[in-house]
Amino acid sequence: MPVRVVTRDDVVIIGVQGRLDAVTAPAFDREVESVLADTPTKVLIDGTGLDYISSAGLRSILALAKKLQAGGGRLALCGLSGLVREIFEMAGLHTMLTICRDEAEARSRL
Template sequence: MEFTNTKNGNALVVKVTGRMDAITAPEFDGQCKNWIETGDTKVVVDLSELEYISSAGLRSILAAAKKLKGAKGEMLFAGLSGMVEEVFNVSGFAAMFSIYKTIDEALAG
């Protein structure tokens, strides 16, 4: 799994590439720690290049979202498709989080 961070105004856009499974999900926890340390509490997660996510990935996302919310921030999502989108739908994450089609819409929203 790879992360590409781009600062856009007061938001940090984080593009996640690869597979987010039980083996790699802890890397997301580490990224979240970095965001909070650098004061980046509005995070737009770009999932357009994420090939795969399991419940271990959902667990890391939820833990990160709780931490960001605790720091008066938020986590938004964009670019979901295929199985990643289905996993978000089945788990209720699609209803729980703000989901946008594109990064631009997420930044405007």
Template sequence: MSFEHHSSDEQGARLVQLKGRIDSATAGAFEQAVQDLFATPGARALMDFAAVDYISSAGLRVVLMAAKRAKQAQGRLLLCGLPQHVREVFEISGFLKIIDSVNDRAEGLRQLAA
């Protein structure tokens, strides 16, 4: 399976919907999709993983890079919709201790709008 992404502006935040496999073959496309999320100081972004089947360390690196850019820009990054098998990868790697996540897109947009 390939990787797809779609970005849109929702309630003052950037929503990035991800789909498919995020691995070494697709991490470059993922990085391009999120590299400008925090170009504006104070930007807010929500990454929706609901349709992600798999994420490798290469994909985790891109998420970490986005989180660092959010911090530098005094913005906020939230993850949402993590399927159980993807959530386990984030938990094992320790990422959920440093990057906030919520259950679903509606909750994420609500938190970013607050």
């Protein structure tokens, strides 16, 4: 599961590809910890290349959202495929997280 991190303007964009599951979530968490070390206030997860997310991946996303919120930051997600978006909806997370169609919409909502 490759993770790509870039900063554009004041938004940290984390691009996730492949699967975010029990096997890959620890690597994702380590990458997120290094991103949070710089105390960003706006983080965007680009899930354009994300094929699947399990409960372990959902926990990682929620943990990130809580850490950001505790520090006054915000999180948005974009580019989620039909299956991945459906998993967020089935878990009820679409009501707790900012999920957008594309990067432009997500940036505007941060």
